[in-house]
């Protein structure tokens with residue numbers, strides 16, 4: 651499961667895995683340390699608290715370009731029992747990139763190499779990397795691959811888009827393939843695997859790659875795992891149970907109506923299209939509702955009257 655900031659936190663991970671199958675690994679949305687101590691926010695500490703992640707294989711992701719910060723947070727996580735941490739080299743957001751973090755770090759290959767040397771020297775834990783293929787040009791990737799090759803990575807997760815592409819256009823599958831040919835690392839592919847058909851095609855095209863990371867595909871179709879493994883869609887009732895668990899847990903964890911509504915609207919933004927009637931009215935109704943009581947009414951109607959289907 652991909653890290654999706656604001657979405658795949660511990661509440662989502664627990665609700666999804668309780669009803670719709672466990673994924674092999676869950677990467678947390680990035681933890682962004684600041685200052686000199688481990689200095690994570692309350693929300694970040696909550697997300698990695700062992701009691702919030704029972705029975706799940708969770709890998710915390712760290713976003714920084716300072717090796718001392720990375721090491722400090724990784725040791726804090728190791729003390730909590732984590733065996734692996736992941737470095738974010740993909741975040742395309744302007745405020746992150748302008749500080750040479752996330753995908754912005756890819757524009758500083760020498761500093762990146764130094765950083766990796768220091769964190770691998772300073773830590774006795776598994777370290778994986780999630781990366782884009784460059785900032786502005788796919789030709790940047792060859793040098794980055796040479797750098798990654800020098801370190802004993804647990805795995806190299808590649809989202810084959812450039813920073814400047816954000817999430818638009820098609821992933822550069824030919825650039826990913828370059829890594830398949832050249833890299834000796836355990837590779838994981840990430841990007842635009844939304845349908846069972848996409849997964850099947852990927853497996854045919856890259857038979858040597860055994861790992862894929864799923865993000866928006868699972869948000870869009872929470873039953874994607876079952877669909878991929880068994881060829882069937884989970885019953886609508888199960889999606890309703892998943893929804894209700896998520897809704898109740900958000901309500902318990904956050905004060906007032908607004909934050910829960912915000913989270914649920916975001917969920918429906920991805921998941922809604924699988925329900926008949928979504929484009930004909932439900933989408934607007936969900937988007938416009940301001941009270942939890944109204945929200946509950948609409949959701950009741952969607953689950954009662956809408957069919958839940960996906961391309962099989």
Ligand SMILES: Cc1cc2nc3c(=O)[nH]c(=O)nc-3n(C[C@H](O)[C@H](O)[C@H](O)COP(=O)(O)O)c2cc1C
Pocket residue numbers: 652653654655656657678679680711738740741780809817840841842843863864865866867
């Ligand atoms: C709303 C949102 C939040 C994201 N947050 C993170 C994050 O915290 N860390 C990260 O490495 N990638 C993050 N990503 C990127 C995803 O992990 C993933 O690489 C991207 O969505 C492509 O995969 P997909 O097509 O399967 O969704 C985020 C993407 C979205 C859309």
